[in-house]
Amino acid sequence: MAKGVKPRVKVPKKADAGEAITIKTLISHKMESGQRKDSDGNRIPRSIINRFTCAFNGTSIIDVTLEPAISTNPYFQFEAVVPEAGEFHFTWYDDDGSVYETKKAVKVA
Amino acid sequence: MKYNSITAIVAGLVVASTSAFAGEDSVLSIDGQEFITQAAAPAHMENVDTIYSGWVFRTDETQALEMDDFDNPSFVFVEQAEELFETVDGSAGKACVSCHESPEVFAGLRAKMPRVNDDGELETLPELINGCRTERMGAEAWKWSGGQMSGMLALVGLQSRGDIVDVAIDGAAAPFFEKGKELYYKRVGQLDMSCANCHEDNYGNMIRADHLSQGQINGFPTYRLKNTKLNTIHGRFKGCMKNIRATPFKEGGDEFKALELYVASRSNGLMVETPSVRN
Amino acid sequence: MTFTRRETLAVGGAALAVAALPAKLMASTADLIAGVTGGAAASSDGIELTAPEIAENGNTVPIAVSAPGAVAITLLAGGNPTPGVATFNFGSGSAEQSASTRIRLAGTQDVIAVAKMADGSFVAAAQTVKVTIGGCGG
Numbered sequence: 474m475a476k477g478v479k480p481r482v483k484v485p486k487k488a489d490a491g492e493a494i495t496i497k498t499l500i501s502h503k504m505e506s507g508q509r510k511d512s513d514g515n516r517i518p519r520s521i522i523n524r525f526t527c528a529f530n531g532t533s534i535i536d537v538t539l540e541p542a543i544s545t546n547p548y549f550q551f552e553a554v555v556p557e558a559g560e561f562h563f564t565w566y567d568d569d570g571s572v573y574e575t576k577k578a579v580k581v582a
Numbered sequence: 583m584k585y586n587s588i589t590a591i592v593a594g595l596v597v598a599s600t601s602a603f604a605g606e607d608s609v610l611s612i613d614g615q616e617f618i619t620q621a622a623a624p625a626h627m628e629n630v631d632t633i634y635s636g637w638v639f640r641t642d643e644t645q646a647l648e649m650d651d652f653d654n655p656s657f658v659f660v661e662q663a664e665e666l667f668e669t670v671d672g673s674a675g676k677a678c679v680s681c682h683e684s685p686e687v688f689a690g691l692r693a694k695m696p697r698v699n700d701d702g703e704l705e706t707l708p709e710l711i712n713g714c715r716t717e718r719m720g721a722e723a724w725k726w727s728g729g730q731m732s733g734m735l736a737l738v739g740l741q742s743r744g745d746i747v748d749v750a751i752d753g754a755a756a757p758f759f760e761k762g763k764e765l766y767y768k769r770v771g772q773l774d775m776s777c778a779n780c781h782e783d784n785y786g787n788m789i790r791a792d793h794l795s796q797g798q799i800n801g802f803p804t805y806r807l808k809n810t811k812l813n814t815i816h817g818r819f820k821g822c823m824k825n826i827r828a829t830p831f832k833e834g835g836d837e838f839k840a841l842e843l844y845v846a847s848r849s850n851g852l853m854v855e856t857p858s859v860r861n
Numbered sequence: 862m863t864f865t866r867r868e869t870l871a872v873g874g875a876a877l878a879v880a881a882l883p884a885k886l887m888a889s890t891a892d893l894i895a896g897v898t899g900g901a902a903a904s905s906d907g908i909e910l911t912a913p914e915i916a917e918n919g920n921t922v923p924i925a926v927s928a929p930g931a932v933a934i935t936l937l938a939g940g941n942p943t944p945g946v947a948t949f950n951f952g953s954g955s956a957e958q959s960a961s962t963r964i965r966l967a968g969t970q971d972v973i974a975v976a977k978m979a980d981g982s983f984v985a986a987a988q989t990v991k992v993t994i995g996g997c998g999g
Contacts, residue, residue, distance in 0.1 A: 477662070477729065479658055479661065479662055481652075481657070481658045481661060483652045493956030493957065494956070497652050497653070499652070499655060499658055500658075501658045501659065501662070506965070508942055528952070528954070529954050532952060532953055532954040533952025533953065533954060533955075534951075534952050534954040534955050535949060535950065535951055535952060535955055535960065536949075536950040536952065537947055537948065537949050537950070537960070538947060538948040538950075539947050540943065540945040540946055540947060541943065541965075542938055542941050542943070542945065542946040542947075542964050542965045542966075543946065543947055543962060543963070543964055543965070544810060544920060544921045544922075544962075544963040544964055544965050545810035545811075545920075545921075546655050546658065546810055547962070547963075548653075548655070548961075548962055548963050549960060549961065549962050550925075550960065550961040550962075551949075551955065551957075551959065551960045551961075552955065552956035552957035552959060553954055553955060553956050554954055554955070554956045556954075640917060641913060641915065641917045642913075643913045643917065643922075643923050644917045646923075647923070790993070790994055791915075791993030791994055792993075806918075807917060807918040807920055807921035808918045808920055808921075809920070810920060810921060861917045861918045
């Protein structure tokens with residue numbers, strides 16, 4: 474598992490049924506691009522988050538393929554529909570096989 | 583001879599602006615709170631009339647990143663520090679929270695740092711933190727500019743966000759202030775430059791494509807887009823000295839501590855913006 | 862003293878140091894778009910790409926893209942060592958086919974967005990982003 478990787482998400486706690494909400498996500502990850510060289514001149518191998526998904530009660534909201542050109546501490550903002558009360562499930566997949574997850578519940582008025 | 587040509591080369595990099603003074607129209611507002619980003623320079627500054635936060639010199643996109651506590655990437659590190667605050671560390675089996683009820687007890691502290699203690703020593707925030715760790719927690723000191731320290735400095739500094747910077751420069755602080763001031767104006771390094779050459783003589787001008795600020799530190803630790811992490815005051819001093827090809831002073835050493843006091847006092851009147859976002 | 866970059870740059874434009882990449886090494890924007898569409902033409906209507914004119918630092922450049930009705934949007938950077946940046950695949954729960962992120966740009970280049978629409982057609986947009994070299998350690 475890469476060190477110090479911490480996800481952070483911003484989701485409103487409540488929404489009206491059928492409302493569109495803005496979701497923001499960030500994960501602290503170095504996103505080693507594979508382009509950098511160490512002090513001996515050897516290439517530092519690529520090690521990035523390569524995929525990010527968000528689903529609500531099992532329905533996919535967004536599925537992102539990331540390349541090394543995504544900045545350190547990958548940030549995404551996108552819009553989701555809240556059809557009913559439920560839970561957003563966020564997943565980040567690391568090149569090294571680790572999977573980072575977090576969930577956020579939303580109530581419906 | 584050599585001195586003159588180097589100065590000339592460097593002067594060639596700095597493009598003087600001939601336009602009249604242009605007002606700053608963007609307003610820094612963070613989650614509804616408006617911030618003072620411009621103020622009358624404190625009385626001790628002879629060559630500057632108005633002081634400006636570093637925020638003012640950045641592009642619209644960079645400025646926007648500081649205006650929202652989620653868009654501001656610093657906060658993932660602040661959250662990590664909140665967890666550290668409650669984590670037991672060291673032989674005494676304590677966490678910060680064992681003695682300090684919550685980070686909120688530090689409200690107002692960062693606005694007055696660095697300060698001289700009752701023993702006449704100039705103390706900075708990292709020393710207060712490491713003092714607790716080594717003397718009261720039986721834990722190892724954190725590296726001055728490492729991830730744990732910079733995160734904790736951001737968390738503690740955040741408790742003073744919006745407070746007016748008010749660093750004492752008289753009384754016991756006077757000798758440290760004078761030493762820091764001397765360092766600020768002293769030319770060093772292969773490029774033979776002082777802090778003042780850029781940050782007092784040329785703020786607002788471009789050095790190649792960098793928009794020079796006044797070098798204020800009221801927003802430190804700051805998340806820099808350039809290295810995508812929190813940067814500390816001494817970390818930046820060290821970087822600046824390397825940029826002018828001088829041998830940097832030691833982080834946590836007497837020179838940088840005195841310089842920190844002097845530079846902090848140049849922002850007396852601005853607001854603490856910790857943790858800020860810069861280029 | 863001026864404080865907006867635009868005003869200051871207008872005065873000192875000649876001295877602006879821009880990280881330009883050799884033209885022959887940069888994949889052409891048209892080729893990159895064709896790489897996503899498989900050669901099919903891409904209209905420019907119905908897609909909006911938001912990127913700064915000048916990136917304050919090439920390491921972290923905020924980008925936003927929006928294409929109502931898209932199934933997926935692919936972001937490319939023609940002048941990077943590898944052009945791929947990200948692909949946003951929108952699920953049935955998505956409210957708007959839009960996304961914002963922050964990307965790395967190696968030098969001044971075109972940022973390109975290609976959206977695949979539900980009917981299999983493509984729309985594309987491109988914008989040149991200037992990436993500058995700072996005076997103090999980049």
